[in-house]
Each structure stands twice: as C-alpha cells, then as structure tokens.
Amino acid sequence: MRPRRLLHSVLALCALAAFAGFVALGNWQVERRAWKLDLIERVEARVSAPAVAAPGTEDWPAVTRERDEYRHVRLQGRFLPDLDTRVASASELGTGYWILSPLQQQDGSLVLVNRGFVAQGQQAAPVPPGAVEVTGLLRITEPGGGVLRDNEPEEDRWFSRDVAAIAAKRGLSGAAPYFVDAAADTAGSPGGNGPVGGLTVIRFHNSHLVYAITWYGLALMVVGATVLVIREGRRKGQRR
Structure with missing residues (x-):
C-alpha cells in the first residue's frame, strides 16, 4: 500500500502545482487586460486632444512609446x-x-x-x-x-x-x-494622387480575456481530473 500512497501523494502535489500555476497565469492575463484597456483609453485621449507643440530637443531623451506615441x-x-x-x-x-x-x-x-x-x-x-x-x-x-x-x-x-x-x-x-x-489636411499632404495623409491605423491586439479564460479553464480541468482520480481510488479500495 505504501507505494500506492506515495504515488497518490506525488500526483496530488503535481495537481496542486498545476492548479496554482494555471490560476497565476489567468490572474496575470487579467492584469494585462486591465493595462491594455488603460493604454487604449490613454491613446484615444491623446489622439482626440488638441494639438500641442512637439517635444523639443531638451525633451527628446524622455520621449517613450508608452507615454508619447500617438x-x-x-x-x-x-x-x-x-x-x-x-x-x-x-x-x-x-x-x-x-x-x-x-x-x-x-x-x-x-x-x-x-x-x-x-x-x-x-x-x-x-x-x-x-x-x-x-x-x-x-x-x-x-x-x-x-x-x-x-x-x-x-x-x-x-x-x-x-x-x-x-x-x-x-x-x-x-x-x-x-x-x-x-494629418490629412496638413501642409505637404495634398491628397489626390499623393501623398495622402491621415491614414494612421491605431489598433491594439487585446486577447487577454480569452487567454485568461483558457488558463482558468485548465485550472478547473485539473480540479475535475483530481476529483475523478480520488473517486476511482476510493471505489477500488471499497472493492478490495
């Protein structure tokens, strides 16, 4: 019986580790989704805001993608x-x-x-x-x-x-x-045969919710598989 109990203990630890790992990955995707939604909101605010002077030479070292793009x-x-x-x-x-x-x-x-x-x-x-x-x-x-x-x-x-x-x-x-x-109506972008301005595409890939559901689903599958293994083990024990 000892080898079987040892095997069950090892499987239980593996299942616990897998469950914790999948939940952690799901939580990380939820956090990433919140960050991405905040980024999209900030970018939309920048695009629709009135035009301001472009960063001057003294500000160039501080220009970053997250803070300044768009x-x-x-x-x-x-x-x-x-x-x-x-x-x-x-x-x-x-x-x-x-x-x-x-x-x-x-x-x-x-x-x-x-x-x-x-x-x-x-x-x-x-x-x-x-x-x-x-x-x-x-x-x-x-x-x-x-x-x-x-x-x-x-x-x-x-x-x-x-x-x-x-x-x-x-x-x-x-x-x-x-x-x-x-912009489309700016100097140097006459339209017609070109060059045509105002064609910037602002699109952010945001599949974090799908990924989170996937990881949480895998965590639930681990729980379900563990329950099935325990039940089957009990049934075999009762038959013996």
Whole structure:
C-alpha cells in the first residue's frame, strides 16, 4: 500500500502545482487586460486632444512609446526639398510607399514627417516651399526593418520608418528620435494622387480575456481530473 500512497501523494502535489500555476497565469492575463484597456483609453485621449507643440530637443531623451506615441502634435518650420524617403508599406489604399520628408524647425532641429501614402507607381507631390505648420500624430522610430524584410540603407530601400538610419543616409544631423504622421489636411499632404495623409491605423491586439479564460479553464480541468482520480481510488479500495 505504501507505494500506492506515495504515488497518490506525488500526483496530488503535481495537481496542486498545476492548479496554482494555471490560476497565476489567468490572474496575470487579467492584469494585462486591465493595462491594455488603460493604454487604449490613454491613446484615444491623446489622439482626440488638441494639438500641442512637439517635444523639443531638451525633451527628446524622455520621449517613450508608452507615454508619447500617438500624441497629437504641431510642428512649424520648412521642409527640406529633394530629401524624400520612400518606405514600402500597405494601407487602406493598397500597396505603395510612405513619403518621409525632413522638416527643419526654427531652432535648426529636424523632424521627419510622414507626409502620407502614395500608391505603387505614383510620384509624390514635392514638399511645399516656405514656412509651414504641420499637425499630426507623434510616432516612435521603427529601427531595423519591417515584419518581413530588413531595411537596406546602402540600396536606399526601406521597409520601416527607422529615423536614425534614414537621417544618416540623407546626411541629416540633429534629427528627433520620432517622426510625425501628418494629418490629412496638413501642409505637404495634398491628397489626390499623393501623398495622402491621415491614414494612421491605431489598433491594439487585446486577447487577454480569452487567454485568461483558457488558463482558468485548465485550472478547473485539473480540479475535475483530481476529483475523478480520488473517486476511482476510493471505489477500488471499497472493492478490495
């Protein structure tokens, strides 16, 4: 009987550990869901808020994705001509390119502005001359490359909006660590054949509730399996 009791004790400990682990994972997903919902609410508040001045050079080191991305900002300065960068991507208009153009502010600092999207085979309108005001959403740099391909700076082929790499390729110094997605009606985004601004997609993957239910369900299955094993053991004991 001792080996059987020892086996039952080991199985009980394993079941207890599995139950505790699944419950902990479920609780973690519940916490993640609360964090994600709070993030979505904060981002929606930023997008709908009135435009504020984009972070200046003294604030650049403190710019973070969680605190600043999708903030509604305003820039003033002059576009530098003939320095557009085409970044391969897709939008609701199909496949094509984002057009990133450097805007020089009054203090000499530079911010890359995503003026909008042009379809494959189309040319972007040139940057407007003179002083302009740009409004749009602050975006954090995308280093390295896209989902499927890495950037190829030496070939001037881009699949993500890597601010530092693009600035280095264009010989630009003093560029902000972020870029700005221009609004549809902002200077430099004329619409029509392009570039078309205001196409920023704000979407957050939020399946934490499904994951939590899955983990809690597994915990209940462990309880059910344990009860069945105990009952079966008792029945065998009574037969003996």
